[in-house]
Amino acid sequence: MxxxxxxxxxxxxxxxxxxxxxxKLTAQKINKxxxxxxxxxxxQEYLDAQVAPGEAVGIIAAESIGEPGTQMTxxxxxxxxxxxxxxTTGLPRIIEVxxxxxxxxxxxxxxxxxxxxxxxxDIRKLALLIKQxxxxxxxxxxxxxxxxxxxxxxxxxxxxxxxxxxxxxxKKILEKGLKGVNVKIDxxxxxxxxxxxxxxxxxxxxxxxxxxxxxxSGLKGVTHVLPVKRDEEFVIMTAGSKLKxxxxxxxxxxxxxxxxxxxxxxxxxxxEAARTAVMNEVFKVxxxxxxxxxxxxIVLVADMMCVTGGIKGITRYGIVxxxxxxxxxxxxxxxIKHLISAALxxxxxxxxxxxxxxxxxxxxxxxxxxxxxxxx
Amino acid sequence: MSEVFLNSQHVGETDNxxxxxxxxKDERRKNNVTNNVNVYYDKPLDTVYIENTxxxxxxxxxxxxxxxxLFDEILKKQVEKNELSWDDLLKQGVIEYLDAAEEENALxxxxxxxxxxxxxxxxxxxxxxxxxxxxxxxxxxxxxxxxLLQGSKNQKQALGFYAANYSVRMDMDVNLLVNAQxxxxxxxxxxxxxYDKHPSGQNIIVAVLSYKGYxxxxxxxxxxxxxxxxxxxSFYYRPNSAxxxxxxxxxxxxxxLPDKDVKGYRSEEDYKFLEDDGIVYPEARxxxxxVVIGKTSPPRFLxxxxxxxxxxxxxxxxxxxxxxGDGGTVDFVLLTENEEGNKLLHVKMREERTPEIGDKFISRxxxxxxxxxxxxxxxxxxxxxxxxxxxxxxxHGIPSRMTxxxxxxxxxxxxxxxxxxxxxxxxxxxxxxxxxxxxxxxxGFRENGTExxxxxxxxxxxxxxxxxxxxxxxxxxxxxxxxxxxxxxxxIQLLTRQPTEGRAKEGGLRLGEMEKDTFVAHGTSLLLKERxxxxxxxxxxxxxxxxxxxxxxxxxxxxxxxCGDNSEISNIDMSYAFKLILDEFKSLGILPKxxxxxxx
Numbered sequence: 001m002x003x004x005x006x007x008x009x010x011x012x013x014x015x016x017x018x019x020x021x022x023x024k025l026t027a028q029k030i031n032k033x034x035x036x037x038x039x040x041x042x043x044q045e046y047l048d049a050q051v052a053p054g055e056a057v058g059i060i061a062a063e064s065i066g067e068p069g070t071q072m073t074x075x076x077x078x079x080x081x082x083x084x085x086x087x088t089t090g091l092p093r094i095i096e097v098x099x100x101x102x103x104x105x106x107x108x109x110x111x112x113x114x115x116x117x118x119x120x121x122d123i124r125k126l127a128l129l130i131k132q133x134x135x136x137x138x139x140x141x142x143x144x145x146x147x148x149x150x151x152x153x154x155x156x157x158x159x160x161x162x163x164x165x166x167x168x169x170x171k172k173i174l175e176k177g178l179k180g181v182n183v184k185i186d187x188x189x190x191x192x193x194x195x196x197x198x199x200x201x202x203x204x205x206x207x208x209x210x211x212x213x214x215x216x217s218g219l220k221g222v223t224h225v226l227p228v229k230r231d232e233e234f235v236i237m238t239a240g241s242k243l244k245x246x247x248x249x250x251x252x253x254x255x256x257x258x259x260x261x262x263x264x265x266x267x268x269x270x271x272e273a274a275r276t277a278v279m280n281e282v283f284k285v286x287x288x289x290x291x292x293x294x295x296x297x298i299v300l301v302a303d304m305m306c307v308t309g310g311i312k313g314i315t316r317y318g319i320v321x322x323x324x325x326x327x328x329x330x331x332x333x334x335x336i337k338h339l340i341s342a343a344l345x346x347x348x349x350x351x352x353x354x355x356x357x358x359x360x361x362x363x364x365x366x367x368x369x370x371x372x373x374x375x376x
Numbered sequence: 377m378s379e380v381f382l383n384s385q386h387v388g389e390t391d392n393x394x395x396x397x398x399x400x401k402d403e404r405r406k407n408n409v410t411n412n413v414n415v416y417y418d419k420p421l422d423t424v425y426i427e428n429t430x431x432x433x434x435x436x437x438x439x440x441x442x443x444x445x446l447f448d449e450i451l452k453k454q455v456e457k458n459e460l461s462w463d464d465l466l467k468q469g470v471i472e473y474l475d476a477a478e479e480e481n482a483l484x485x486x487x488x489x490x491x492x493x494x495x496x497x498x499x500x501x502x503x504x505x506x507x508x509x510x511x512x513x514x515x516x517x518x519x520x521x522x523x524l525l526q527g528s529k530n531q532k533q534a535l536g537f538y539a540a541n542y543s544v545r546m547d548m549d550v551n552l553l554v555n556a557q558x559x560x561x562x563x564x565x566x567x568x569x570x571y572d573k574h575p576s577g578q579n580i581i582v583a584v585l586s587y588k589g590y591x592x593x594x595x596x597x598x599x600x601x602x603x604x605x606x607x608x609x610s611f612y613y614r615p616n617s618a619x620x621x622x623x624x625x626x627x628x629x630x631x632x633l634p635d636k637d638v639k640g641y642r643s644e645e646d647y648k649f650l651e652d653d654g655i656v657y658p659e660a661r662x663x664x665x666x667v668v669i670g671k672t673s674p675p676r677f678l679x680x681x682x683x684x685x686x687x688x689x690x691x692x693x694x695x696x697x698x699x700x701g702d703g704g705t706v707d708f709v710l711l712t713e714n715e716e717g718n719k720l721l722h723v724k725m726r727e728e729r730t731p732e733i734g735d736k737f738i739s740r741x742x743x744x745x746x747x748x749x750x751x752x753x754x755x756x757x758x759x760x761x762x763x764x765x766x767x768x769x770x771x772h773g774i775p776s777r778m779t780x781x782x783x784x785x786x787x788x789x790x791x792x793x794x795x796x797x798x799x800x801x802x803x804x805x806x807x808x809x810x811x812x813x814x815x816x817x818x819x820g821f822r823e824n825g826t827e828x829x830x831x832x833x834x835x836x837x838x839x840x841x842x843x844x845x846x847x848x849x850x851x852x853x854x855x856x857x858x859x860x861x862x863x864x865x866x867x868i869q870l871l872t873r874q875p876t877e878g879r880a881k882e883g884g885l886r887l888g889e890m891e892k893d894t895f896v897a898h899g900t901s902l903l904l905k906e907r908x909x910x911x912x913x914x915x916x917x918x919x920x921x922x923x924x925x926x927x928x929x930x931x932x933x934x935x936x937x938x939c940g941d942n943s944e945i946s947n948i949d950m951s952y953a954f955k956l957i958l959d960e961f962k963s964l965g966i967l968p969k970x971x972x973x974x975x976x
Contacts, residue, residue, distance in 0.1 A: 059897045336964070343966040354896055361908050361951035367899015 002026050005039050012043055054370035056354070061297035068291040069094065077288075085224045085239050089285050097281045100305060100313025102263055107241035109222075112256035118233040126251060127225040127236050128162055129218060135174075136212040138163070140188075144208060146201065151208055153190040163217045170216070177214040181207065219245045244268050262311055271306050278302040328355040379423045393417055393424050400426065405439065405469025416477035425477060434473040435504075436466075437484060437497035445488065445498045446470040471500070487804075502804035503564060511565035513740050514788070514801025515781035523779045526742030534738070534850035535610045536576020546615055546710055546722050551729075551853055553578075554609040559740075559848035560792040561785050563802040577850040579793070580607060582739075582786060583765035583829065584774075584843040585757065590749035596737055597768040601753025607766055608731040608851045613707065613724055618669040618696045620719040627674035629694065631655070631721055634672050640693035642667065647695075649706075656706050656723055663703045668723045669696040696723075700882050701861070703727070727857075734856035737849055741779040743769070744852070757829040757838065764832070765844060782847075787825040788812050789846030794819045873911040873952040884910070913952040919944040922969030924958065946972055 002025045006018050013021075021042060025035055051057060069091055077087045088096065088105040096104050112118070117126060138159040143152040160170065167185050174183045174190070184191040192211065194203060224239035238246075241259040246252055247268070259265055260281055266274035279295070279302045286293050304319055305312050312318040316333045323329050326342040326349045351357060354364045363369040378393040379386065390396040397417055403409045414432070416425045438447045447470050454460040465471045474482060474497070484497045486505075491498065503511050509528040510516060516524050535553040539545060542552055556575040559566065566572070580602070587597040598607070620629040632654035634641060646667050649660045654670030662668060672691040704727035714720045731737075731747060738744040756764040774783065785801065791812045792799040800807050817823040826841035861879040868875055875884035887907055895904035916925035918936035920943045925936045934945040948970070961968045 054899060056896050056899060059893050063893060063897055339961065339964065339966055343964075348971075358892060358896075358904070358908065359951070359957070360954045361905060361912065361949070363901045363905050364896060365901075366896060367901050369899075369901025 001032055002035060005035055009039055009043065013039075013046055017042065017046065054366050054368075056366045057300060059354075061300045064293055064297045065094075065301070068286070068289075068293055071291065072285075072289050085226065089288055093285050094282060097262065097278055098301065098305075098314045100262065100311045100315070100318055104261055106239065107259065107261045107264075109238045109241050109243065109246060109259045110257065111236040111238060111246055112253040113234065113236070113251055114253045117251040118235075118253075120227075120229070120234045123227045123234045123236070125162060125164065127227050129164060129249070130222055130236060130238060130246060131225040132218040132220050132222050132240075133163055133216045134212060135214045135216055137216070139212065142208060142212075144204060146204070149194065149204060151192040151204065151211070153192065153211070155188050155190060157188045165217060173216055174211070174214065178207065178211060266311055271309055271311075274311055275302045275306040278305060323353070325349050325351070325353050325356050327351075327359055328353055331355050331359070377422075378417075379421075380426065381423060382426045383429050384425075390424065393422075397424060405472065407467050407469065411466060411473060414473075414475040414478040415481075416475075417481055427475065427477065432475040434475045436471050436473050436500060437482070438500055439470060439472055440485065440491060440495045440498050443491050443493040443495060445491070447498075501564075503802060506803060508565060508569065511563060511803065512569075512571070513781065513803070514559075514561045514563055514799075515784045515806050516803030518780040518784055519741055519782075520778050523742040523777060526744075527738075527740050530738045530742060530744055530852060531576070531740060531850060533852045533854070534576040535853055536850075537574050538576075539574070542613075543708075546724060547613060548615060550613050552611045552613070553851060554611065555606050557848075558798075560846060561788045561799045561801045561848065563800070564805070565802070577740075577848050578607060579789065579846055580766040580849050581763060582767050582769050582845065582847045582849070583757065584771050584783075584786070585765075585768050585829070585838075586770055586772075587749065587751070587768045591745070591768055591770040592748075592772065594743075594745040594770070594773055595748030596745040596770075597749045597751055598731060598737075598747050599753055599756050599764060599766050600750045601756075601764070602766040603731050603750065608735070608737065608849075610729045610851060612704075612727045612729050612855075612857075614702070614704075614727070616668050616696050616698070616723045616725060618671050618721045619714065620671075621673075622716075622718060623674055629671055629673050630691075631669060631671050631719060633670045634693050634695065635691075638672050638691045638693045639675075642693065642695070646697070655709055655711075655721065658706050658708055660706045661704075662698050662706060662725075664698050664700055667695045667697045668706065668725075669721055671695050698725075699880065701879070729855060729857060731851070732856055734860075736852040736854045737767070738852055739769075739782055739785070739847055739849055741782045741785075743773055743777070743779055743782050745769075745773070751832075755832045757832050757842070759827045759829055759844065761827075763844070767849065771843075783843070784809055784812075785847050786843060786845035787816060789848070790821070790825060790844075791816045791819065793846040794821070868911070872956065873913065875910055908951060911952040912949065913955055914947045914949055915955050916945045917948045917970050917972060919946055919972055922971055923967075924955065924970075948972070 002022055006022050009018060021039065025038065030038075072090045072094075077089050086106065087093075087108060092105070111130065113126065117123075135153075135155075138155045139153060140156050141154040143154075145152060160167070165173075170190075171183050171185050174192075175181075178192065180195050182193045182195050184193075192207065194207065219240075219242040221242050222238045222240040226237045226239075227234050228237055229235075241261045241264055243257075243259040243261070243264045244267075246257060247254045258277070258280075260277075262274050262277050262281070265277045279298050282298050282301075283295070301314070305314070308322075312322070314320070316329075320329060320332050326338060326347050330336075330338040330342075349356060351360065351362070352365060354366060357364045357369075377389045377391060378396075380388050380390055380396070397415050400409070400413065400415045404411055404413050410428065413426065413428045414434070416427070417423070418425065438445045440446070446468075447465070451460065451465070451470060455465075462471070466473075482496045483494055484499060485491045485495045486499055486502055488498060499505075506516060506524070507528070509531060510524055512531060513519075513524055513527050519527075535551040537553060537556040538550065542550070553576065555578065557578050558572040558575050559577065560579050562571070586592070591597045603609070618629075618631060620631055622628045633647065633650055633652065634654075646665065647670060649656045649662055649666055649668065650670050651657050656662065656668040671694045673694040675690055675692060702725070704725045707724040707726040710722040710724070712720050712722075731750070733747050733750060736744060736746050753764060756768075758764045781801075787809065788799045788801060788807070795815060799812070813823040813825075816825065821827070822841070824843075825845050826843050829838045829842040829844070830836065831838060859879070863875070863882055863884050866875060866882045866884065877883040877886065892904065892908075895907070916927055916934035917923070918925050918939055920939045921936060923936065923938055925934045925943075925945050927934045934947070935941045936943040936945060958968045958970075
């Protein structure tokens, strides 16, 4: 009985609502006329909840986000204990997200871990595997032997273990990073000697500087790691985002790990994920400020940014450049540029959007300006 | 070994800086070296700095020796008898000036009771903590610092008796308070600054009481009877001036009654206040648009042909008239000469201002408010003695601001008024509140300053005892009469044909970009169009080429300058601003064509 009603209302009601109705009504014993009435009322409610034609949803979204935006405080958030590690929040972050910036001020990741690893055992080691490390991190002392044209580096063996590297591996890394240098490892002592005979003092100093910066382990670009306990499990927060590389690590839970870099998400997980990321990032800021904005306003903005399949910011290079009207584009930043290029291609403006009609002082085609009179 | 610098120049070293510095100080106090010298020992650098240059801010302090100030009882008596002057004390080394650096080495006691053997100096008066204007606030040590600051700032904006020779001065834009009084609760600074010679407020009866919500959010309710008796009444003076400018070719402006044949002659009615010399007579009651100084200027372009052809030397009318919204009585006329020897004329205007709704008043403690309601005397609450308050102050202004001195003045003012004496409210040195309360009790009042009040309209006794007393209130120079502005129709700008901006130009209030958005958000399309109709224009557009045509007033017909007389022209409604931007496009080398289509 309910089945047939569901069939009847398919297409009229959204799938989610139909499923809910089906579940609830089958659980209860209800006669057909009553069930039908429930379906009919639901449909009416659904139609009433829809936005009326001609409602200026864009302006309402803009005002609904813009007005609370004026009350925002706190531009950055600092982590206790870790100097330098801070996150852009507040208005600057919202602007960053809505502008669709490629290089964001503070890229970050929340790296979730799979079951055995997220209990907190060896969490520091796992974190170190993600963090970019250079040879400098394990150096104890560097001696330059000018007489023999050699450099002796004393390392901390314990730290080498922390990075999950054996001496043989380290040797390989060094040989790869320093071409034309003989590497000899003896316990915690590394001896580096340039193989060419005509090496001079200058080269030795250059070598000394270079070896400190040799990338040893971890992901390049992830400058800080911070294991934190979230609910019952441990999560690694990072400064610097390398989503693709991090997802490839076997201990990382790839279903929950997120970055705050929208572009990186779009590249690796697709545009739908990026759209959700835009919404989440904006919500994060709004909730942190203790403000309330209806999610549909932000959904609308996120949809506008992602509807083309790529990320387009709310800027003159982004979605504003897609506007059909020359006058509308010219009224938003760099008018002369838009006018000249429109003149060169002989563009036409059909004057059928809001901004143009305000300019020429004609009724705007929203709200009461929508209906037209037609006579036979 | 400590290095020694004199005026930032290295001059030597010393083994024992303590005795070295002490020697300098001793000589200074004995007046053997100039008292302009200051010494400072920098411990981390182990360096002695001696300074005797000018432009160092210095302040006087009483010298303390072994925990005793050198300014003792004997000296005090001599000073009181005028036997000793400030300079004498300075010469005797009782008082010395310290600069900012030497203060670093000094330990200064704020009060005499706080003195210990370690102290080197004593403040001359604790009042030195605050500046001159802040010292004018009674009981300053009973209030929040921020409020004191606001109180002293606002005091500077108060109307008062600013100069005794005001009647012969030509001041621009000044106010004069009628019946300015000396405050009952005063401070030492009132005495020092001869405040009674230039007071700027009035002692009025204030009740802390709400009145039908008309004094919420810092508003105040004022007794109409008090206003009629002169409370807050002031005069506003403003000059109108004219100068006989000289132009090339020996031509000059002429102040005088303009001839009827001058260019731009107004109606005779407009010149009715002018006497034969072209100047308004004193005590004339003028309104906006009336001419106060008649003036004519030589023709603007001498070379212009038609001026020669018509022979007569047409002079231009350039009289000074009362600007929009102004008016008043002519106070006096000043005829003089300026630096260039040109004839200069000032007409001083006077306008009487009685307090009206929106005028700003303030007590001396940053408790400012605007008038929210003016109540007839008969409707004001009254006390058993028949006292009606002049002003009702909302109790909600007190808790969050914590201006305790506002409350203390109410009691002090009441005591002073009833006892017939002035109350000393000097910060840190005031008459104690406790004694004032005791005195008030002796005068037959409740010691906490409250009284039984009766509703002025019903005669019913108010349940609560109302805190009522005398306070010194100030009228501030921000008055509605200077700000009030409205417009229905009015002047427009020449270029854009949009309404002018600003009160002086009788302008409109701009409905800006964001306000526009609210109309769009509400979907009130036609209301938005109507709002922006202020620069509505009907423009002839050529149907052939899409350019804007020209209307020929003689033929009563429009034509297109490009396509000629016979092209079809349609009259299109648009904002003049849009017509302007189309013109601007053309100046950019862009050809904007309007393609017309039938709407239906």
